[in-house]
Amino acid sequence: MNVLLTGGCGYIGSHVAVVLMSAGHRVSIVDNLSNSSRTVVDRISAIVGQSPAFYCGDVGDVELVRSIIRENSIDSVIHLAGFKSVGESVQLPLKYYQNNICGALGLLQAMEAESVSHLVFSSSATIYGDPQYLPVDEAHPQHVINAYGRSKLHIEDMLRDVSAARPSFGVVCLRYFNPVGAHPSGFIGDRPRGIPNNLMPYVVQVASGELERLRVFGGDYPTPDGTGVRDYIHVMDLAEGHVAALNYLSSHSGWHAFNLGTGRGYSVLEMVRAFEAESGQTIPFEITDRRQGDVACSYADIRSAARELNWRATRSLEDMCSSAWAFQRRLSVD
């Protein structure tokens, strides 16, 4: 397949690119580098031994995207580009809506104009809000409390209408739980700008000495050890889920949504201990107040993805930790 990958220089995008190209697909990346770096393209190329096509620009730029589609005979799109900081979205909702929603709409217009009708969209488990039952399945009520989550939910809704209007259109919304870890090469991984919002990059930077100590937001949740429980999924498993979704679209039209998780949760402290064991580093931490908007416990019902996509996460918590640490150490060497 000839796949257009938006946001392909980001954390998840770079892993999806590697998995796609390793499976023999041709990949064209469009990324405006607003939160990523051009060097990621070189790293992807180093891993797979060939280069993706790369275009620096906005996914909402209809003419640019149309020309990329034509030049590369694109038949499928994986749309990952978008702002992703929950906290920033609360402060700057317009920035998030403008970028995420109008970006998606521009991409969809370009796809329609060029008759490209297969789309995989990066959605998020954040659209479920505070779980009313566990594990969370795809039919769980939706409740978003920030502009980031709402931008994901709104795009899912719009895609439903687009697929109803265009019978040939097929779309899979992948609702990510908590992607962590890195490619085994250590060449690509999660390297957020500024202070990390997510646990694993924070832990890794404490381990390397860049940050002094981990702040654990809340030690009084109704969980076994009092810290929040999440469904961490290895980014390579997640990336393989995208290829499974693309394959699914070769025989399914219409709108579909699947959770991508492992189906089991780990607490913050379990994660910290696993990381310490894998890295041999001690992670000093302090338990502070809960963070607004965080839920106690969330993990995925993964049966639908297993049944429909024939996909399952296979990598362990140990692998998540060791690969994240390998990426960090290589960064320090470079």
Place this chain on the structure above:
Amino acid sequence: MNVLLTGGCGYIGSHVAVVLMSAGHRVSIVDNLSNSSRTVVDRISAIVGQSPAFYCGDVGDVELVRSIIRENSIDSVIHLAGFKSVGESVQLPLKYYQNNICGALGLLQAMEAESVSHLVFSSSATIYGDPQYLPVDEAHPQHVINAYGRSKLHIEDMLRDVSAARPSFGVVCLRYFNPVGAHPSGFIGDRPRGIPNNLMPYVVQVASGELERLRVFGGDYPTPDGTGVRDYIHVMDLAEGHVAALNYLSSHSGWHAFNLGTGRGYSVLEMVRAFEAESGQTIPFEITDRRQGDVACSYADIRSAARELNWRATRSLEDMCSSAWAFQRRLSVD
């Protein structure tokens, strides 16, 4: 007040312009004339004896809107511009989302950049879907089934996030029930392009001989006479509701939503009979199948608008019919 009125050449916009200017406010209209005509500006001017400022352009054009705000010292915005055909929105959802959502986001960016923080937004009772109870109050569950309604709901949601992020921001979402009728002058009114989707313009065009007979969609609804019941509201009452909302914002920040209706419903056949009595014309009609997406009965709980906005619809069904007919007859003369 210096009010920016988007979509001011449309059916509702032109009446809002007249009511605002008659109340002594200065009005600047921005309208791209995609579904309206420049001559409406002349008609507004003829009614009130002075001209609104007029700009032909898109509300999503941030630089244009910023310059209009600066040139006219705008302190409040009434945002009515948007596509409004439910049926077309089902066929062309991307067109609706692009125009309505990205238009609103551009307008909001311009407002933020120029520190304009009062907004009245034209929402719709369609966001309630099939009523679960009557009358429908503002807390009624939301359930949209088409892209038009979803574009309204999404914008309401976005406005909630914007107001949470900006304490000075105040917004009133007005959820219209079924606006009908015209200004008593007969100079402005509802003149949709093509075959009307709504009852009153259809009836009026049958009365004038432009259309042969009225098609009544469904005669087997669980209503007294079997035809659908709606909360028709005189467009002049509706327009006055916008001025009440603007006044409300002078002492209220935050996000608010109010129904604009009369609080009582009339069936299609009651409306036809009232129109026949007012116009002296016979309206031939045939009852056909129900139309997809139509509900049996809907009317508004209007207590919240009465209490908070100190506003109430005062005009009668007879006035709705006679003013609509007067507008049609003047059209035929012109």
